[in-house]
Amino acid sequence: MNPKDVVITGIGVVSSLGLGAEAHWQALTAKAPQPVVDDARFAPYTVHPLPDIDWSTQIPRRGDQRQMETWQRLGTFTAGLALDDAGLKEDEALCAATDMVVAAGGGERDIEVDQGILDASLARNDHDVLLNEKLTTELRPTLFLAQLSNLLAGNISIVHKVTGSSRTFMGEEGAGVAAVETAAARIRAGQSSLVLVGGAFQTEHPDMLLAYELGRYLQRGGWSPVWQRRPEDGGGVITGSGAAFLVLESREHAEKRGRPPYAALGPVVSGRARRSGNGLQDALGEMVDQLARSDAPLLALSGASGAHEATRAEKAALGARRTIALRGFSSLTGHMKEAQFPFAVALAALAIHHGAAYPPFAEGEPPVEAAPSAALATAVGYNCFEGIGLVVQA
Amino acid sequence: MKTTDSFGRPLVAVTGMGVITSLGQGKAENWMALTSGRSGIHPITRFPTDHLATRIAGTVDFLPESRRGASALTFALADLAASEAVGEAGLPKTDFRGPLFLAAPPVELDWHHRLRLYAQSRRGGDWRSLIEAAREAGDRELFDESQFATIADRLAEKYGTRGLPITLSTACASGATAIQLGMEAIRRGECERALAIGADGSATAEALIRFSLLSALTTQNDIPEKASKPFSKDRSGFVLAEGAGAMVLESLESALSRGAEVLGIMLGCGERADDFHRTRSKPDGSPAIAAVRAALADAGLAEDEIDYINAHGTSTPENDKMEHLSLSTVFGERMPTIPISSNKSMIGHTLSAAGAVEAVFSILTMREGVIPPTINYEIPDPAIELDVVPNVKREAEVATVLSNSFGFGGQNTCLVMAREAGQRSQ
Numbered sequence: 068m069n070p071k072d073v074v075i076t077g078i079g080v081v082s083s084l085g086l087g088a089e090a091h092w093q094a095l096t097a098k099a100p101q102p103v104v105d106d107a108r109f110a111p112y113t114v115h116p117l118p119d120i121d122w123s124t125q126i127p128r129r130g131d132q133r134q135m136e137t138w139q140r141l142g143t144f145t146a147g148l149a150l151d152d153a154g155l156k157e158d159e160a161l162c163a164a165t166d167m168v169v170a171a172g173g174g175e176r177d178i179e180v181d182q183g184i185l186d187a188s189l190a191r192n193d194h195d196v197l198l199n200e201k202l203t204t205e206l207r208p209t210l211f212l213a214q215l216s217n218l219l220a221g222n223i224s225i226v227h228k229v230t231g232s233s234r235t236f237m238g239e240e241g242a243g244v245a246a247v248e249t250a251a252a253r254i255r256a257g258q259s260s261l262v263l264v265g266g267a268f269q270t271e272h273p274d275m276l277l278a279y280e281l282g283r284y285l286q287r288g289g290w291s292p293v294w295q296r297r298p299e300d301g302g303g304v305i306t307g308s309g310a311a312f313l314v315l316e317s318r319e320h321a322e323k324r325g326r327p328p329y330a331a332l333g334p335v336v337s338g339r340a341r342r343s344g345n346g347l348q349d350a351l352g353e354m355v356d357q358l359a360r361s362d363a364p365l366l367a368l369s370g371a372s373g374a375h376e377a378t379r380a381e382k383a384a385l386g387a388r389r390t391i392a393l394r395g396f397s398s399l400t401g402h403m404k405e406a407q408f409p410f411a412v413a414l415a416a417l418a419i420h421h422g423a424a425y426p427p428f429a430e431g432e433p434p435v436e437a438a439p440s441a442a443l444a445t446a447v448g449y450n451c452f453e454g455i456g457l458v459v460q461a
Numbered sequence: 462m463k464t465t466d467s468f469g470r471p472l473v474a475v476t477g478m479g480v481i482t483s484l485g486q487g488k489a490e491n492w493m494a495l496t497s498g499r500s501g502i503h504p505i506t507r508f509p510t511d512h513l514a515t516r517i518a519g520t521v522d523f524l525p526e527s528r529r530g531a532s533a534l535t536f537a538l539a540d541l542a543a544s545e546a547v548g549e550a551g552l553p554k555t556d557f558r559g560p561l562f563l564a565a566p567p568v569e570l571d572w573h574h575r576l577r578l579y580a581q582s583r584r585g586g587d588w589r590s591l592i593e594a595a596r597e598a599g600d601r602e603l604f605d606e607s608q609f610a611t612i613a614d615r616l617a618e619k620y621g622t623r624g625l626p627i628t629l630s631t632a633c634a635s636g637a638t639a640i641q642l643g644m645e646a647i648r649r650g651e652c653e654r655a656l657a658i659g660a661d662g663s664a665t666a667e668a669l670i671r672f673s674l675l676s677a678l679t680t681q682n683d684i685p686e687k688a689s690k691p692f693s694k695d696r697s698g699f700v701l702a703e704g705a706g707a708m709v710l711e712s713l714e715s716a717l718s719r720g721a722e723v724l725g726i727m728l729g730c731g732e733r734a735d736d737f738h739r740t741r742s743k744p745d746g747s748p749a750i751a752a753v754r755a756a757l758a759d760a761g762l763a764e765d766e767i768d769y770i771n772a773h774g775t776s777t778p779e780n781d782k783m784e785h786l787s788l789s790t791v792f793g794e795r796m797p798t799i800p801i802s803s804n805k806s807m808i809g810h811t812l813s814a815a816g817a818v819e820a821v822f823s824i825l826t827m828r829e830g831v832i833p834p835t836i837n838y839e840i841p842d843p844a845i846e847l848d849v850v851p852n853v854k855r856e857a858e859v860a861t862v863l864s865n866s867f868g869f870g871g872q873n874t875c876l877v878m879a880r881e882a883g884q885r886s887q
Contacts, residue, residue: 134739167734171630172609173567178588184572185579186586194576198666199512208674212739212869216567216609217630221870224734230748233734233872234638237567238610238628245627249642256649273588277570281595282604337625339617450604451614452625 070319073251074328074461075416077153077314079145079265082400082410083115083307087148092417095399095425102399104290104305111287114270115307115401120144125151126226135222136175136213137308142267143222145310149263150227153314154326159228161324165314166231166259167220168250170242170266170405174214176274180205219267229263240370241337241452242266243408248335248454250315260320265312266405279304284374284449292429293373293395294382303373304449307401311410318461330419332412333441333457334358340453347377351384351445351453355391358443358457362390366424366435367443368414369395370407374449381447391443398429408454411444415458418442463883464714466728467761470648472882473727474716477552477709479545480821481538482808483519483702487545492825495833496854500686500807502700508666515678517685519702519809520664527662530571532606534662534703538814539563539616542707543658547620550709551721552654554620559652561622562642563613564635564659566813570607572667578603612660622656632868633773634732635659636706636816637876641730643710653715659817660705669701675740677777689810690837691774691803692781692849699775702809706817713882725824726879728861729760735871742783742867749787749873753863756875757791762861764792767799767877769832769857771823771864772849774803775810784865785845800857802835802850816866820876823862827880832857 080087083103084094094100106113122140125147126132132140150156155165184201188194212218217235224230236242236249243266253259269275279285284302296303321328336357340350359365367385371378386393396414397403403410418424419442424435440460447453466472480487483501484494494501502519507528510516521527526537547554575591582594595603605611613626631638636659643655672678679698681688689700716723733755735748742749757764773784789796804822811818826832831854838851864876 173569176569181575182586182588185576185591188576188579189584193509194573195509195666196511198572199509199670202667202670203512203514203673206670206674211671211675214567215630215632215870217632217868217870217872218739220734221739221872224736224871225739228736230734230736230871232732233631233870234642235630236627237565237630238613239608241610241625242628245625248625249627252649252651253645256645258645258649273592274569277588277592277595278604278607280592281570281598281600281607283596283599339614339625448610450608451610454625 070317071255071257072318073254073315073332074318074321075313075330075332076316076321076326076328077149078329078413078416079148079152079312080410080413081141081145082309083118084399085118088152088417092421100399100428102290106289109276112276112285113290113305116271117308131226134209138174138267138269139213139219139222141269141310142219143226145267146223146263146265146312147227149312149314162228163230164261165229166262167223167229167233168246168262168264169220169235170246171216171219171235171237172405173216175272177210178273239404240407240446240448243405244337244446244454247408247412247456248337251332251335254315254317260317262315263312264315265409267310268308268403268406270306270308282450286373292398293371294429294431296373298375303375303378305373305401307403309400309403309406311406311413313409313413328461330416330458331461333459335454335456337454347380348384351381354455355385358455364437365391365441365443366418366439367391367393367445368411369393370411370446371395371397372402372449373397377447377449392433392435394425394428394432396428408446411446412456412458415442415444419458419460462717472713473644473647474711474713474723475708475725475727475824476711476716476721476723477546477550478724478821478824479542479707480818481521481541482704482811482818483521484808486541495807496831498834498836498852500836502685502688502809504685514673514680515669516682517688517700518664519700521703531568531663531665535565535568535660536612536615538662538705539612539658539660542705543616543620543656546707546709556621557656558623559654559656560624560646561613561617561626562639562655562657563616563626563628564639564813564817565612565628566661566663567609567630568663574603630813631872631874632870633812634816634866634868634872634874635813636818637866637874639817640708640727640820640876641874644727644730647710647712654709654711657710657817658705658707659814661811661813662703664701664703672701687837689776689806691776691806691835692842692845692847693838694840694842696776696778696781698777700809702811704808704811704814704818706814706821708820725827726882728879729756729877731755731759732874735873740869741779746783746787746790748871749783749867750790752873752875753787753791756877760877762877765795766861767863768859768861769826770799770801771819771862772801772803773865773867774805776805780867781845785847797846798848800832800848800850802833804833806836819864823864823878827859827862830856830858
């Protein structure tokens with residue numbers, strides 16, 4: 068026990084499974100957890116859609132809601148859930164002292180304006196002039212701000228008054244890993260005592276699917292569990308809209324304000340493994356060796372994306388150990404890109420908090436009877452970068 | 462020599478710097494132009510300017526990548542600045558062995574590439590045909606362009622940086638945040654050195670239009686080199702620009718032990734988010750004031766120990782007014798006598814790169830004993846009483862610099878640098 072240990076005192080999670088930590092715990096510990104999927108709207112692609120959300124419960128001002136598109140609303144809403152959960156929401160002084168690290172992609176483009184340009188481009192050759200013509204007249208001025216990566220953090224500052232500091236990391240799953248890792252490192256070093264960290268991903272927009280499919284990463288032709296996706300169905304990734312925010316705090320800070328933590332966040336390791344040959348598998352194996360120093364059984368909340376090579380490597384590196392029970396939550400939530408790692412840490416913390424393992428999320432995952440005392444959280448990038456964290460009892 | 466600061470933390474030295482802007486490539490070219498009061502702002506030739514209200518920019522047009530899209534150009538700019546910095550630090554160019562912090566713009570799939578894909582599609586009249594065309598093309602270059610991790614991944618590969626490279630965006634404060642992250646990592650003892658880069662090659666037509674729609678850009682197109690006029694009464698917006706700055710940050714102890722030349726010391730950093738509005742500052746300037754004070758406190762310096770301020774100075778009516786208000790609050794009666802100048806009067810606003818580019822210029826200011834001017838200062842704003850080092854460079858002993866970076870989304874980050882270790886407050 069060290070006063071600078073990192074403890075998790077607030078969890079906000081949103082996915083197709085529901086709103087908040089409790090709803091997720093219930094959904095994921097049900098006898099046979101069922102995915103919520105929409106395979107019509109973006110056919111041939113399947114997505115896990117957002118549940119119904121009353122934005123005003125976390126973003127009371129209509130004016131604020133209007134300034135954002137769904138991605139920023141989702142992140143701002145989920146950050147609010149985490150702050151609420153940590154008992155910070157009504158404490159302006161504490162929010163003003165809270166640091167923030169957000170893992171962000173980009174916001175939604177105006178699909179109608181873009182499509183109009185694409186269609187008009189077929190009839191003329193002066194494409195650059197066409198762009199100027201259309202963009203100057205048809206873009207909504209405020210849409211730029213709804214698209215800017217750092218404006219998710221900006222909106223969290225405005226809506227929730229979190230103003231200690233504000234940093235936005237970019238770069239798919241790796242951004243989520245680095246955000247949590249950096250936040251934890253700052254707390255351990257005494258550079259910060261209270262950090263809001265997380266990310267959001269809104270997949271229900273053609274551009275979000277396009278970015279994956281430029282690299283042929285998406286699965287076509289329906290849902291299947293993350294470990295059982297076949298190359299003949301495409302690239303293996305099924306995406307989901309969702310978000311995860313955590314309130315991380317130094318042990319002494321949480322104790323001083325009498326806040327019982329869900330769990331403690333142990334070491335977080337990350338890397339940029341070479342993806343050729345067995346590079347990734349070996350690197351993940353070494354990372355697990357660093358984190359799991361005993362033979363005690365470990366639950367692993369895996370953010371595996373379903374992308375064939377990365378998922379195979381993760382399964383080989385972690386699933387092959389008899390002490391590790393993998394739980395690939397993307398089977399049920401879909402892949403949430405920047406939010407993937409914070410989400411994995413959140414689910415790991417819930418299992419530690421409840422002293423119970425999740426049942427298998429899909430066929431092939433081994434059952435676990437004993438209460439877990441530690442859990443791994445993983446996010447292995449479908450294309451690059453990877454990270455694993457250890458969550459333990461506080 | 463003492464290698465820790467007044468708080469007992471490792472002092473962070475700068476042992477290598479690189480820069481590229483519309484003024485040229487490398488520190489020598491840039492410094493020569495900057496101290497001659499030359500502007501790099503010019504008419505836009507990269508794309509047609511029909512229908513555009515603003516037709517000037519500080520784009521970097523002299524690279525082979527200048528017309529290959531924002532992602533390729535941002536990488537090239539970061540690469541050139543990094544190469545100069547790592548070279549100056551005397552470190553191997555392929556085995557840096559420290560983390561990478563890259564400030565970069567959120568770059569989307571280039572319009573030209575989007576249009577090309579659509580031309581290859583079945584043209585079904587909705588977005589599905591574009592995604593189908595993307596899948597069929599399987600063009601790895603286009604995929605890489607759509608991923609925010611790509612530029613840092615390539616830099617990490619090339620320079621042999623350690624671990625997962627961090628790409629960050631704090632809007633117009635990004636470059637300063639990259640340096641701050643590097644400083645913090647060294648202070649935590651995680652590494653002996655870090656490579657901090659701010660790069661921005663995203664001056665596309667769409668970027669220009671988006672800033673135009675927010676009324677952020679000046680439309681004084683007629684004499685491009687005179688359009689950026691920070692702190693002047695007739696300032697009317699910033700000039701979009703490109704560039705990159707890179708710094709090798711190193712614990713002073715490590716720098717001394719390997720006999721590296723110490724170019725300057727990164728003494729402190731401070732930040733504060735603004736919760737007032739997405740593009741406007743809180744009217745009382747309290748977040749910027751808090752950021753400046755936090756940086757001074759972190760540096761262990763008092764208000765009277767800052768010799769020169771490298772302003773954010775964007776030339777927008779709002780920024781320059783608020784920057785003046787904030788600084789006057791912190792520095793009080795002394796403010797009108799502290800030299801403060803804006804590099805943006807010559808290079809424009811390099812957005813994600815600005816904080817890093819201006820940190821490089823701040824260190825050069827101390828080393829050369831020359832303060833670059835604020836050019837185009839012909840009609841002073843009577844509401845802003847500052848010594849902006851008008852129009853002509855000034856020779857001066859500068860031992861400490863405060864560099865400000867403020868951005869959309871309530872981002873305020875300040876850096877405090879010193880010429881040498883242990884000069885003040887020890």
